[in-house]
C-alpha cells in the first residue's frame with residue numbers, strides 16, 4: 001500500500017460498513033486517522049491504528065480532511081456540517097453520500113467551497129474507484145486536493161464535471177439492472193444465467209476495457225446497427241423491479257437475511273467476496 005509523503009490528520013465520521021473501510025484506506029496510506037461515531041460498538045470494531053471518539057470536536061478540531069460516512073439522511077448530515085463549521089474553518093469535508101443533493105449538503109458548510117462528494121464503493125478497502133463529485137459551490141482546489149489524497153492512497157479517483165443523481169457508476173449499474181430484471185421477469189433467462197452472461201462475457205470485457213473502449217474495438221458501424229435495433233426494444237420501466245419489491249416485502253434481503261435471488265451461506269458469500277478482491281488485485285495490483 002502506498003504511503004502519502006504528506007501525512008494528514010483525517011477525521012472519518014461514521015464507523016459503519018463504509019466508514020470502517022474508508023478509515024482503513026487512509027490509515028494504510030500513513031495518515032493519522034480519528035474515527036467518530038455515536039455508537040461505541042461500531043468504533044470498537046476498528047483496527048488499533050485508528051483513534052476513536054464519540055465526541056465530534058475531538059475528531060474535527062485540527063483535522064485537515066473530514067471524510068463523512070454517517071447515515072444517508074440530509075438533515076443529519078447538514079446538522080453535522082453546521083457543527084463542523086463551528087469547530088474547524090478550513091478542513092475539506094467530503095461526503096460519501098450515494099444519493100443526496102451535493103448543493104444542499106454544501107450549503108450547510110461554511111465556507112461551502114471546501115465541500116465535495118467522495119463516493120467510495122463497498123468494500124471501500126478493496127474497490128479502487130472513488131467518484132469525486134463537485135457541488136456548484138466546490139472550489140477547484142478542493143477537488144484537486146481530494147484527488148491527490150485519493151491517488152496517494154492507491155485509489156483511482158474519477159472527478160465528475162458536475163453532480164447528477166446516481167453520479168456515473170450507479171446510473172450505469174441501474175441501467176443494466178433494469179434490463180436484467182426485465183429479462184428475468186419475462187422468463188428469457190434465469191437469474192443465474194443472467195449472472196453468468198455478465199461474469200463470463202460482458203463483465204470481464206468491461207473490466208478489462210470499459211464500455212466506450214468496447215464500442216471502439218467492435219467498430220462504430222456495428223454499434224450503430226446494434227444500438228439502433230435494440231434501443232427502442234429495451235426495458236423502460238420507471239419503477240423498482242417487481243422481484244425486488246416482493247423480496248423486500250417477504251424480508252428476503254439477500255446475503256444479510258440468508259435469501260434473496262439466491263440462497264446464501266456465509267462461506268459461499270465469502271468465496272464470492274474473495275473472488276471480487278482477487279479480480280481487483282489482478283487488474284489494479286491492490
Ligand SMILES: NC(=O)c1ccc[n+]([C@@H]2O[C@H](COP(=O)([O-])OP(=O)(O)OC[C@H]3O[C@@H](n4cnc5c(N)ncnc54)[C@H](O)[C@@H]3O)[C@@H](O)[C@H]2O)c1
Nearest residue numbers: 014015016017018038039042069070071072096097098122
Ligand atoms: N453501503 C454501501 O454500499 C454504500 C456505498 C457508497 C456510499 N454509501 C454511503 O455511505 C454512508 C454510510 O453508509 P453505510 O452503509 O456505512 O451505513 P452504516 O449504517 O453501516 O453506517 C453508518 C454509521 O453512521 C453512524 N451514524 C448514523 N447517524 C449518525 C449521527 N447522527 N452521528 C454520528 N454517527 C452516526 C451509525 O452509528 C453507523 O455506525 C451513507 O451516506 C451511504 O449512502 C454506502
